[in-house]
Each structure stands twice: as structure tokens, then as C-alpha cells.
Amino acid sequence: MPLIDKFNREINYIRLSVTDRCDFRCVYCMAEDMTFVPRAQLLSLEELTTVARCFTELGVTKIRVTGGEPLIRKDIGLLFEQLGQLPGLKELNLSSNGSRLDQYAKTLADAGVNRINVSLDSLKPERFRALTRTGDLTQVLAGIQAAKAEGFKRIKLNVVIMKNRNADEVLDLVNYALENELDISFIEEMPLGSITEHDRKEEFCSSAELRAIILEQHALQPLEDESAGPSRYWNIAGHDSRIGFISPHSENFCSSCNRVRLTAEGLLLLCLGNEHSVDLKAILRKHPGNDQMLKDAIVASMDIKPERHYFNHDDEPQIVRFMNATGG
16 A cells, blocks of 8 residues: 555655765755764664665655765775665655765666766855855866766756855856756755844745746746656756756645655655654664554554645744755
């Protein structure tokens, strides 16, 4: 039986965080001086595989590996290899900052990874460094090209636009995606965790504002084949690239939610913008080898999956965990 929540949404997608650590410190994602979860508290690769297997046996067909930055996790290639062999899995995807993609592109392709999302908020080296606090743009662009060379089906850029920090690069980023045959999604900044680098209200850019900027140079055509995900996609005549907009504030997408998230320390989050959760690590470690007990907990968790989040960029964040702890 598929996983169905009490709002009759089928859950067929899990985002699997393998670490809360990252080699970047993006200004909208985390504090500059972070305290990370002790490694002993993280799920082992074997435990991550067990959870993933249980989800696929319950009808989940899509897994996205997230972080933090997944590619800094030791022996991450082994995890991808194990996940790629799960019966019933149709899509194995990755979200990454791209910093180590040039090293891992072939490993990921060999393991059966289908799609890769890469965060890219600027094409200006100095600005990229300022937004990520530690990132090297050249390294990320090399990673994107390495992934292209391995022939992944779709590579997508994820861009968080802030009005006074990088909104002037919207067209440059779209054109880079078109020239390199990449997809691109623009994401409204989410109010997760307390930040001091900027005022989220002042920096907020709605998806409608971004589309207006793009329309200055390109005619956008809405795509009909919408996925169950949060992106609403458009394209530009003569190009295969999809232009997406993820709008948690201005165009709520919760009615079609088909996903849950597992944090690196084993907490099953039922909603990005709420604290409803189940501690799967406690079950894994108290009852090792008991897949049925784990599955029962997953099925029962559907009853507490909330209908929607209530993000409001005018308010202080209600969710204190940063995005790196949420799992992508």
C-alpha cells in the first residue's frame, strides 16, 4: 500500500540528509560560526540505507540525497552505490553546492544517480565568495561541467535571489543556464533559523517579480507537465531548459506535497515549515534489524503530516533550525 497522509496526498519521495556539515556558510542557510551535530549522533551509512530500503518497500520511488553538503560525508560513494540498487527506486538524485562535484561526478553516474541540483547564487567570483562566505566559484563551475560531461539527464541550478544582493544577476543566471543546457529554479528565501547577515523582509523577491525581470529579455511559456514538487516550470522557445520558481511565500505549493525529509541524525520531518516529526534513529538503535517496526512508525507518521506551512516573511522565523539541519 502506498503512503497516504490524512489529506489524501501520496508520499512517494524522501529527501535523505547524510550530514548537517557543509564547506560553505551561505548567508541565508546558516550562521558563520556553526555548531554541528557530533558525528556519533549521525545515522551510519548502513542505517541510512535501511531507512531508504523501508521507504522504497512502502512505495517511495524517489530519493534525493541532501545535506549540508553530501559529498563531504566519508564513503559517500558507497551509500550512492547501495541506494542505486534498491528495488522499486525510479529516481536517485543529489543536491549539492558543487564544490566537490568534479571529484565525484563519475562515481555518481556509475552509482545510477539520475539528476543533480547545484546551488549557484552568483556568477561573480567576489560576490559568490561573499554569499557563501567560503566558496570558490571556479570550483563550482568546474563541477557543473564535470557533471555535464558524465551525461546526467538533468542538471538544475538552484538560486536564492535577494533583492539587494544578487537580483541584478537574474538574467545573467538564466542566460548561463540556457547556454549550458541546464535547468534553473529561483527560490524565495525561506525563514528557517535566525540570521544576522541581512533582513529577510527587505531582501525578499517574489517569484512574480523575478518572472517580470526575465520577461524583459525572454518570453516565458508555462509548462503543463507539472511535477508534484514545489517548482512551477516555464520554458523559453528554442531551448530545452526549464525555468522554475519555488514560491513558499507567494504561491503556496503544499496542496501537492509528496515528500518527507530525514535529517542526518534520524529525525523524520513531515513538513519543511513545521516541527512535526518522528525519531527513527531511536527505533533503529533500540530495535536493530526490525524493519517492520520501522515501517510501522513511518506509516503511522502520515497521521501527523500537517496540511501546510505558514511562512510569512514579515515575521520572525517560527522554525529555529537552519536549512542545513532540515535536510535540503
